[in-house]
Amino acid sequence: MGLMRLVDRHDPFVKIxxxxxxxxxxxxxxxxxxxxxxxxxxxxxxxxxxxLDIIAAFLLGLVIDTALxxxxxxxxxSHFWLFFGITVFVLFLRPVIFAANAVVQNLLxxxxxxxxxxxxxxxxxxxxSVSFFDNDFAGRIAQKEMQTSAALTETAVxxxxxxxxxxxxxxxxxxxxxxxxxxxxxILLVWIVLYLRFIAYFMPRIxxxxxxxxxxxxxxxxxxxxxxxNMRTVKLFAHSAHEDRxxxxxxxxxxxxxxxxxxxxxxxxxxxxxxxxxxxxxLVGMSIYFWTQGSATAGQIAxxxxxxxxxxxxxxWVSFTLMGIYSKIGEIEDGMRTLNVPHDLVDAPDxxxxxxxxxxxxxxxxxxxxxxxxxxxxxxxxxxxxxxKVGIVxxxxxxxxTLVSTLLRLYDTEKGRVLIDGHDVAGVTQExxxxxxxxxxxxxxxxxxxxxxxxxxxxxxxxxxxxxxAAKRAEAHDFIPDLTDFQGRKGxxxxxxxxGVKLSGGQRQRIxxxxxxLKDAPILVLDExxxxxxxxxxxxxxxxxxxxxxxxxxxxxxxxLSTIAQMDRIIVLESGRxxxxxxxxxxxxxxxxxxxxxxxxxxxxxxxxxxxx
Numbered sequence: 001m002g003l004m005r006l007v008d009r010h011d012p013f014v015k016i017x018x019x020x021x022x023x024x025x026x027x028x029x030x031x032x033x034x035x036x037x038x039x040x041x042x043x044x045x046x047x048x049x050x051x052l053d054i055i056a057a058f059l060l061g062l063v064i065d066t067a068l069x070x071x072x073x074x075x076x077x078s079h080f081w082l083f084f085g086i087t088v089f090v091l092f093l094r095p096v097i098f099a100a101n102a103v104v105q106n107l108l109x110x111x112x113x114x115x116x117x118x119x120x121x122x123x124x125x126x127x128x129s130v131s132f133f134d135n136d137f138a139g140r141i142a143q144k145e146m147q148t149s150a151a152l153t154e155t156a157v158x159x160x161x162x163x164x165x166x167x168x169x170x171x172x173x174x175x176x177x178x179x180x181x182x183x184x185x186x187i188l189l190v191w192i193v194l195y196l197r198f199i200a201y202f203m204p205r206i207x208x209x210x211x212x213x214x215x216x217x218x219x220x221x222x223x224x225x226x227x228x229x230n231m232r233t234v235k236l237f238a239h240s241a242h243e244d245r246x247x248x249x250x251x252x253x254x255x256x257x258x259x260x261x262x263x264x265x266x267x268x269x270x271x272x273x274x275x276x277x278x279x280x281x282x283l284v285g286m287s288i289y290f291w292t293q294g295s296a297t298a299g300q301i302a303x304x305x306x307x308x309x310x311x312x313x314x315x316x317w318v319s320f321t322l323m324g325i326y327s328k329i330g331e332i333e334d335g336m337r338t339l340n341v342p343h344d345l346v347d348a349p350d351x352x353x354x355x356x357x358x359x360x361x362x363x364x365x366x367x368x369x370x371x372x373x374x375x376x377x378x379x380x381x382x383x384x385x386x387x388x389k390v391g392i393v394x395x396x397x398x399x400x401x402t403l404v405s406t407l408l409r410l411y412d413t414e415k416g417r418v419l420i421d422g423h424d425v426a427g428v429t430q431e432x433x434x435x436x437x438x439x440x441x442x443x444x445x446x447x448x449x450x451x452x453x454x455x456x457x458x459x460x461x462x463x464x465x466x467x468x469x470a471a472k473r474a475e476a477h478d479f480i481p482d483l484t485d486f487q488g489r490k491g492x493x494x495x496x497x498x499x500g501v502k503l504s505g506g507q508r509q510r511i512x513x514x515x516x517x518l519k520d521a522p523i524l525v526l527d528e529x530x531x532x533x534x535x536x537x538x539x540x541x542x543x544x545x546x547x548x549x550x551x552x553x554x555x556x557x558x559x560x561l562s563t564i565a566q567m568d569r570i571i572v573l574e575s576g577r578x579x580x581x582x583x584x585x586x587x588x589x590x591x592x593x594x595x596x597x598x599x600x601x602x603x604x605x606x607x608x609x610x611x612x613x
Contacts, residue, residue, distance in 0.1 A: 012116035020124055020340050024329065027336055031117040031152050038108045042160040045101035050168035052094050053310060058176050059086050064299035101161070109157055118149035121339055129345040130410050139225025141338065143218045148335025151328035158328075162321040166314050173307050177283075180300050181290055187282050188311075195315065198275060202268045203326045209261040210330030216254035218334070223250040261327075268323060276315040283308040345412060347429045354428040357421040357436050358386040359522040359553030361407065366416035368406055369576070376402045377576040379416070386522075389554040391564030393594060394573035400557045403573070404525055407555070409433055420523070438521040440548075442528035444508040451480050452492040454511055458518035466518060467492070474513035475544045516548050524549060526556040526563075561598055570594065 014034060021027045032039065122145055133141070170192060177185040227234060227243045234243050287304040291297070361384040369376030377399040384390050392400045405411050406418050409425045418425045425433050438458070446454055455467050455476075462470075471477040483494035485502070496502055496511075503511070516524065526545070545563075558564050565584045572580035572587065572594050580592050587594035 012112045013119050015123070016120065019342065020120070020336075022336075022340060024333060024336070027340065028152055028155070028332070031120060031149075032113060032156060034116060035109065035113050035156075038104060038112065039156065039160065042101070042104040042109050042157075043164050045097060045104050046160050046164040047168040048097045049101050050165040051172050052089075052097055054169055054172035054176060054307060056090070056094070056306075058303050058307075059089065064302050105157055105161055109160070110153060113156060114149055114153040117152050118145060121145050121149055121335075125339055127343050127346075128341065129343070131344070132341065136338070137222030137226050138229070140218050140222030142225075143221040144335045144338040147214065147218065147331055148339060151331040151335070155325050155328045155332070158321050158325050162318055163325075166318045169311065169314060173311060176307070177304065180287070180304065184283060184286055184290070184304065187286055188279075191279055191282065195275060198271070199319065199322060202264070203322060205264050206261075206268065206323050207326040207330045209257070209264050210327035211334050212330075213254070213257040213261045213327075214331040214334040216250075216257040218338075220247075220250045220254050223247055265323065268319070272316060272319050276312045279312045279315065280305065280308040345409070345430075348427055351427060351429045352432075354420070354423055354432040354436055357423070357522055360384070360386045360419075360421050361523065361553060361555075362419040363403070363406070364417045364419060366403075366406055366418060367414045368402055368411055369414065370402075370411075375399070375576070377406070377573075380577060381416075382571065382578065384553060384555070386553055387551060389549060389556070389568045391567035391570040392555060392557045392573065393561065393564065393570055393597065394579075397575075398573040399576040400573055401527065402576070404527060404555060404557065407525070408437060408439075436521050437523045437525060438516040438519045438548075438552075439525045439527065440509070440512045440516055444505075444512045446496050446503070446508055446511070448495060448497055450489070450493050450495055451476075451483060451511065454496060455514045455518055458515035459520070462518055467514075470514040470517040471511075473517050473544065473547055474510045476507070476510035476514045479507055479510075510544065513544050513548050522552055524552045524554045526554065526558070528557055572597075 012034075016030075016033065018030065020030050125141065125145060170188075174185050174188055177188055223246055227247065234240060284301070284305045287301045291301055361382075363380055363382040366380045367376070367378050369378065375397055380399070380403070382403075392403060394400050402411075406413050407420075407425070409418070409430055412426060420433070420436065447457070452464075452467055455470060456462055458470070459466070468477060471480055480494075481491045483496075483502075484490050485494040485497075487495070489495060526549075554567070556564050556567060564570060568583070569581060570584060570587055571578055572592070574593060580587055580590065580594055582590065588598060589595075
């Protein structure tokens with residue numbers, strides 16, 4: 001209980017407002033900020049531990065010299081307090097110090113710092129724009145979050161646990177050797193200089209290879225996760241061999257990187273063992289020489305021998321740890337390249353919270369073209385009254401999704417403004433803006449969580465009654481009670497599988513509508529909400545769609561014109577500009593683009609061009 005109270009004194013999830021720095025050392029400080037008391041306690045405990053090991057060797061020599069000088073008769077009685085003090089040191093003081101060190105490392109620093117770094121990295125990643133996630137593998141991003149936080153924490157732990165321990169041990173040994181004979185201490189210092197030069201040569205090379213290995217490992221993860229995520233498509237297109245080749249290529253790249261790392265690692269370890277062997281040979285040999293000259297005692301030879309063997313063993317331990325630290329630093333730097341990208345879509349410094357709105361939307365000469373000459377919208381102005389239901393029609397590439405993206409501020413406009421109830425969406429926080437907008441899309445977003453959790457995503461603090469009421473209005477309550485997952489969970493507790501793969505398209509859409517009911521935002525965007533459904537399923541959920549639109553400002557994008565024929569107004573986009581607008585009947589009578597779409601559609605779909613939106 002006492003240990004748990006000590007652990008709980010550090011809160012690893014405190015938010016910080018500063019972005020992660022772009023350079024290694026400041027980045028590590030950013031991740032570990034808030035753990036300084038724990039780091040200080042760990043450094044103190046580790047330093048004391050390093051001192052105790054050298055003191056133990058010194059006490060061994062003292063015992064031998066005392067025994068040789070006094071002889072066996074009455075030794076214990078005449079030197080009771082010496083042996084009692086050594087016993088207390090070995091059985092009490094040393095274990096207590098090492099236990100304190102273990103508590104700091106394993107209960108405070110390790111779990112606390114790792115959770116803190118991971119939370120901070122994840123919060124930063126959550127703040128990235130949609131394009132950041134579009135440009136990378138989901139699995140690779142997740143791997144980098146885990147890998148970077150673990151590497152940073154392990155680096156801090158090993159620096160304290162090994163480097164501080166070894167440094168204090170060497171300093172303590174040098175002091176004791178100086179008391180024996182300054183020439184022995186000089187030998188130790190010369191050897192340390194050679195050892196540091198050895199480390200300085202190998203570690204940067206290990207760091208480079210570790211960075212390459214970490215990047216290749218993340219590439220394997222990203223490739224495999226991408227394949228598994230799209231396994232249904234792989235099976236349907238009979239491309240197992242293609243995906244196998246892609247995975248083998250990624251694994252081979254990782255294998256080659258691992259071999260390069262292994263070559264430098266083997267060279268380092270082999271030469272290190274040779275260098276480490278010189279230390280006890282030199283120190284013990286020199287102390288024996290001094291003994292033959294009458295300037296050293298048997299106890300000092302034993303103490304120097306114990307210290308030199310301990311330092312020699314520690315040399316390997318420290319060097320392997322340093323190799324691990326440099327490998328971790330390579331992983332941190334590789335993770336920084338992926339995760340430590342400045343946010344390209346941020347709230348304004350004086351961004352306000354958007355209040356509850358009525359749903360009046362105004363696009364004021366908006367231009368956004370993704371930096372290209374085609375695609376997007378150009379000088380588009382559109383006013384949508386509160387509660388008005390507007391359909392957006394146009395061939396692929398006409399600008400429909402771009403228009404909605406600027407409303408949601410997934411992108412900042414290049415020119416013009418988007419206003420909601422007179423509030424410029426660029427001047428309010430992104431979170432408060434998107435709380436005012438509900439959305440149902442063609443690619444219905446489902447989490448591999450329970451049906452309840454997926455519906456609650458619309459309003460996490462809603463009650464169970466509210467969840468069921470929303471499901472009933474969306475006609476999802478008809479099938480949810482019958483759901484069962486592979487672990488036997490039933491009904492609203494049943495998990496839906498990754499991206500909701502265990503549900504039909506109509507079922508996923510009903511849960512998405514239940515989520516929209518629960519959110520109850522004043523603005524509703526329907527982005528191809530029924531285009532993935534067949535006409536029979538679409539007709540079955542039209543009543544639910546009608547209910548979710550009640551009393552809301554609606555923007556409905558659809559290729560299937562039957563979905564939007566009953567809208568108050570229909571906007572026809574062509575090449576990013578408004579080509580026509582009016583009601584369904586007015587546009588048919590006008591005989592323009594909309595009338596051609598209506599005449600050409602087969603099964604209720606607009607003819608789709610090849611251009612990507």
